[in-house]
Amino acid sequence: MARKVDLLLLILFLVWCCNTSSSTSPEAEILIKFKSSLSHNPALDNWNVSINICDDDPKTTGFWTGVTCKDGTLFGLRLENMSLSGFINISVLVNLPSLRSLSFMNNSFHGSMPPVRELGALRALYLAYNKFSGTISDDAFQDMRSLKTLRLEENEFRGGIPGSLSSLPALVELSLEGNRFEGNIPDFIPRDWKLFDLSNNKLEGSIPPGLANIDPIAFAVSPIGNNDLCGRPLSRCKSPKKWYILIGVTVGIVFLAIAVISHRYRRRKALLLAAEEAHNKVGMAKAQSQEQTEENAKLQFVRADRPIFDLEELLTAPAEVLGGGSFGSSYKALLSNGPPVVVKRLRPMRCVGFEEFHEHMKKLGSISHPNLFPPLAFYYRNEDKLLISEFIGNGNLADHLHGHAQRTPGNIGLDWPTRLRIIKGVGRGLVHLHRALPSLSLPHGHLKSSNILLNSNYEPLLTDFGLDPLVCQDQGHQFMAAYKSPEYIRHRRISRKTDVWSLGILILELLTGKFPANYLRQGGGAANGDLAAWVRSAVREEWTAEVFDGDMMKGTKNEDGEMVRLLRIGMNCSEEEEDQRWGLKEAVEKIEELKETENSTEDEFYSSYGSEVEVKSVGRE
Known part of the structure; x- marks a missing residue:
């Protein structure tokens, strides 16, 4: 009898071990639950709970499409270009504590902005090229202090730009291009932006001082939107009332008085003169650098058989959005002194210097064949590169x-x-x-x-x-x-x-x-x-x-x-x-x-x- 009991216990123990070893990981179960909220998801058919979602074994043939791992741990979801729609269930994704990157670019999601604030540890969020709409609450990104990248371009968002974005300390890539945001731009904390784009919206008012050194293309690639924006780096804002002049004169007098008083103190004067001399040297170096940068930032034509126009004419020409392609959005610009042209943004091209970029573009522009359509010109800046070509109406x-x-x-x-x-x-x-x-x-x-x-x-x-x-x-x-x-x-x-x-x-x-x-x-x-x-x-x-x-x-x-x-x-x-x-x-x-x-x-x-x-x-x- 004792042997039978021992044998039964052994069988039960082995069954328990097998069930334990074959149980699915919590992350896999969460992802399967998340998948159920998506529509048109045949691209995710290989999400299989029997396969380790972060299996590093090169002999393993199975994999989870769109799941990225880091050091054997789930790191992000990259579900792009899959014709997905339905509901992005953030409340389910909250149960993935290691999730740091989330991308649903180039799909068919619509409706309001998902409550991404619940994913407080997120570092990158890509929702561009969908059909999201409606306003985004001002506190939608509150406390997302690790967020470095936010891409919402080419949706249908409207209302004001959420003020909670302006104070995020880690944010260095922000693209809101091609929406219907309106009103004033929040006063962003100055930083070294890797990507900043508010173009093709309905923004107005003065650009905040913290954004004065941003490339002007970030505010108006074409005159489709943002016509009422002003201030550096765009044109100077017009003063509607004369008392602004009075304030300016008063401020000038105050500064003049301070300057006169400062002359009484010789020691301070000597220090100021020394500082001024150092400043002049730095200024000359900056001027030379700026001169070279401004030369690089001009439209560079690579074909001599077409009429030449300048960047200002391109930016002020009537235009329309043609759509978003692999490299970025395209616009049709109607020039006053020539045929229409297409302006294409080249987003994934930040790894090549100006000289190399210029030489290669000249090589492409020199190619001539009835069935090849080389570029006409390009615009180069570290943050943005534009490719200009002729417009073909068919x-x-x-x-x-x-x-x-x-x-x-x-x-x-x-x-x-x-x-x-x-x-x-x-x-x-x-x-x-x-x-x-x-x-x-x-x-x-x-x-x-x-x-x-x-x-x-x-x-x-x-x-x-x-x-x-x-x-x-x-x-x-x-x-x-x-x-x-x-x-x-x-x-x-x-x-x-x-x-x-x-x-x-x-x-x-x-x-x-x-x-x-x-x-x-x-x-x-x-x-x-x-x-x-x-x-x-x-x-x-x-x-x-x-x-x-x-x-x-x-x-x-x-x-x-x-x-x-x-x-x-x-x-x-x-x-x-x-x-x-x-x-x-x-x-x-x-x-x-x-x-x-x-x-x-x-x-x-x-x-x-x-x-x-x-x-x-x-x-x-």
């Missing part, structure tokens, strides 16, 4: 493919001949770019449909190329298309063939009309579930009309074989393994061979290109 390829472009009567969208012409132009431009920039690992680096403008004849113009050397290394993988490639995700490397991978993804997007999920994935995510994987899966099953975009199929006749050929080229260009991926020259040569109408059979295609896939059916709706 929009970009992404707008036309995914329904954002306005269609004129009789325009059925991008038909097959137009799409073929576009991809041929892209290939030609990319080849020229690789020849013009032989020393760069990524001659383009950011090839995607939103960076291909279309002129009135639907000829493609490649933009945002050659920027990789200017982007801070720790930020490039967040923004640029090349860093979503399989070789970077798996091996943290890039090559000139990475541009070929981007070309392949672009071809598949052009043919299927589907937006690549690749570009919604953050660097380090799994290389699964993307557009190329979807196409390969469809190939393994059966070729059907569903693979191709319905708009492209309208009005076509005998072009199916050519579409299949281009799809196969796209697959060869987007191979996950670099050694199996086509080179750029070979890919573009094959693209150039394609015709607008059928000129050979499918059997000829597969005999010349080789394929293990059987084509079962290709048809039209």
